[in-house]
Amino acid sequence: MAAPTRTPVVVRSATADDLPFVADIYRHYVDNTVATFDFDAPTVADWSAKLTTIAAAGRPFLVAETVDDGVIGFAYLGEFRSKSAYAQTTEDTIYVRHGLSARGVGSALLSAVIAATDPANVRQIIAVIAAESGDASVALHRRHGFDEVGRLAGVGRKFDRWVDVVYMQLEIS
Known part of the structure; x- marks a missing residue:
């Protein structure tokens, strides 16, 4: 018996209709x-x-979807810091529906976000990754050309434990 096929992942710009799914993810x-x-x-x-x-x-604010599953992930470039000098530096955000990781969805989203980035508008993309749960995210970003540029120890506290943060950076040229 042949393995089940997966429907292709389509990455597109998010619309207001996608936001309930984004919120749920x-x-x-x-x-x-x-x-x-x-x-x-x-x-x-x-x-x-x-x-x-x-x-x-x-x-860009993008969603990934399949015919079978609808919206299964999202990614966007948000503000890195609010001070004016950071205007051309962004922070990426990528989330995939729980249970659907390691299927190329995050990679498709990150590739599309990078491709949709206007170099006249964005010079740097920063990834801020919780080290405890971020090994896959660090590897994903590394595969897409990001360099690890720093680690902050114990800067976030959630679920009664301190969490380190990894900073990764990609220059857009």
């Missing part, structure tokens, strides 16, 4: 992991505001 990581340091999951309205802000800045 992210909520899992808020409630169950240290991959995000958020304690409270953003609402769909919060995600709508973020989508508007990112679009206004000319940066």
Whole structure:
């Protein structure tokens, strides 16, 4: 018997209709992991505001979907820091629906985010990764040309434990 085939992953710009799925995917990581340091999951309205802000800045906010599963992941380039001198430096965010990791979805999203980045608008992409849960994320970013540029010890506290953060950087040229 042949192995089941997977429907292809399509990466496209996010729309307002995608935001309930984005919120649901992210909520899992808020409630169950240290991959995000958020304690409270953003609402769909919060995600709508973020989508508007990112679009206004000319940066990508993408979703990955399949015919069978609908939206299974998302990625975007958000603000790295609020000070004006950081305007051309962004922080990437990538999440894949729980249970669907290691299937190339994160790689498809990261490739698409990098490809959609306008070098006139963005010079650097920074990945801020919780070290405890981020081995796969570190490897993913490394495969896409990011260099590890720093590690901060015990800077986040979630679920009654201190968590290190890895900084990775990609220059857009």
